């Protein structure tokens with residue numbers, strides 16, 4: 001669905017290169033992107049969304065190059081939840097914020113409102129339609145940003161650290177949304193530092209390190225490579241580490257798997 | 265020595281109807297590392313801000329009871345007075361950036377400008393925290409031209425450079441990579457072992473369990489429990505408070521493996537390993 005070839009990027013001509021020579025293809029597997037702070041993860045997804053311009057290389061979505069597309073075309077195809085919700089939110093009420101993208105692509109007002117409310121229900125903000133987003137807590141702002149993107153029903157959905165500040169209930173909401181999107185056969189890509197969440201929810205994991213792809217594969221395969229992960233400031237999930245320490249043979253990804261393996 | 269005493273604290277934000285904090289009382293000894301946990305909106309940040317005086321001095325609102333920080337009654341002292349003893353890292357690093365500084369280096373220097381420290385000592389401290397937080401390579405960036413995790417590292421560095429007696433941290437590692445998060449917890453534990461008192465609101469239960477001396481469980485503005493991590497995470501009713509135990513505890517609980525010589529479940533990786541090895545043997 002997305003094909004990235006020889007992609008390089010830096011924020012200023014003289015500045016250090018933030019991404020160098022990235023080659024990746026994305027299919028409909030749920031995909032986690034992990035890696036150290038400053039590795040270039042957010043920069044990468046902003047390039048996919050066309051918010052930054054590539055210095056070198058190409059990004060194709062389907063048959064079209066991202067830089068040939070208009071913002072409106074991209075808006076219909078690819079949704080991005082920003083890492084910092086304050087970069088995304090700018091309307092005065094929760095409902096207006098969730099409707100904004102829809103109105104922008106010329107969806108009628110009543111349909112837009114219905115879709116926005118449905119999306120807000122998914123994240124549990126339906127009681128706060130008239131609230132000013134700036135009075136929401138950080139975790140609620142993040143959920144609002146997620147709802148705004150869900151309302152657009154794009155084929156590609158990218159979350160940049162969706163679980164920041166979420167409690168157990170918030171994590172469950174996000175987990176359900178990801179599963180829902182997967183069922184609808186959408187491409188879900190998530191940047192995230194919570195390794196247990198990655199293990200439980202993503203088929204494929206890509207590790208970024210210093211602007212390059214260090215590892216890319218099935219999540220279980222990636223988390224079995226402890227030493228390589230350390231290079232990128234990441235580690236296997238807690239449950240995987242515990243399983244290894246007590247000598248379970250397979251790479252374990254969830255509590256359920258751990259218990260099952262012990263029962264054998 | 266009692267470093268923090270909270271006695272019957274009640275607080276309501278100006279425009280809200282419900283109390284954000286209801287009759288909270290606890291005491292913290294010098295050099296303790298305390299974790300505050302609880303689901304979203306239970307009052308963790310509000311309690312943190314009550315320790316540095318933003319509640320009530322900045323937010324106003326209705327306030328009852330007493331908060332004593334190193335002997336100062338928060339209600340009767342200005343934020344400036346209190347900030348000489350207590351440093352706070354905010355939940356959203358964005359809100360902490362001054363907006364008036366051109367570089368990360370100057371941003372960190374800002375907090376030290378009125379400290380009366382000699383230039384050389386200032387420089388040493390800044391270099392030390394830049395190294396500790398691993399942001400030396402971006403020290404000349406504008407504070408806004410950083411990755412999310414780098415900005416959070418800068419926010420922690422700014423407060424650490426001031427070496428306050430008491431450190432209040434509100435989810436300080438939410439955007440850090442796993443290794444960075446571990447390093448920050450270790451650095452903070454070092455501080456607490458040197459006598460600095462630490463209070464941290466956090467959702468990362470594995471880290472809380474490993475590093476905190478005691479854990480304060482909040483629910484809807486009330487203090488439910490204040491005890492060791494083992495006691496808190498072994499509570500049968502933990503779910504009712506919207507909190508999940510560390511993954512190590514969940515594994516051991518599912519397998520019915522308790523910690524040797526006590527009634528609770530292991531809460532750390534090391535203890536879980538020990539208990540499981542014993543049960544497999």
Ligand SMILES: Nc1ncnc2c1ncn2[C@@H]1O[C@H](COP(=O)(O)OP(=O)(O)OP(=O)(O)O)[C@@H](O)[C@H]1O
Pocket residue numbers: 011018035036037038039040041042043044083402405408409410411412413414439441
């Ligand atoms: N506007 C900017 N101008 C200059 N440099 C920038 C800018 N934004 C980010 N950078 C730099 O680009 C690099 C990559 O940043 P990016 O935000 O993509 O990292 P990331 O992998 O998302 O990190 P994190 O996990 O901390 O969010 C970092 O070293 C950062 O300092």
Ligand SMILES: Nc1ncnc2c1ncn2[C@@H]1O[C@H](COP(=O)(O)OP(=O)(O)OP(=O)(O)O)[C@@H](O)[C@H]1O
Pocket residue numbers: 137138139165277278279280284302303304305306307308309310311323355
């Ligand atoms: N400035 C404010 N004005 C009015 N009400 C507020 C304000 N800040 C917080 N509140 C309310 O006070 C209550 C406690 O909020 P607080 O931010 O302390 O929770 P929290 O436990 O830190 O949550 P989170 O886990 O999301 O950070 C919530 O109901 C919140 O909506």
Ligand SMILES: [Mg+2]
Pocket residue numbers: 041042043083160411412413
């Ligand atoms: Mg990022």
Ligand SMILES: [Mg+2]
Pocket residue numbers: 308309310355434465
């Ligand atoms: Mg908070």
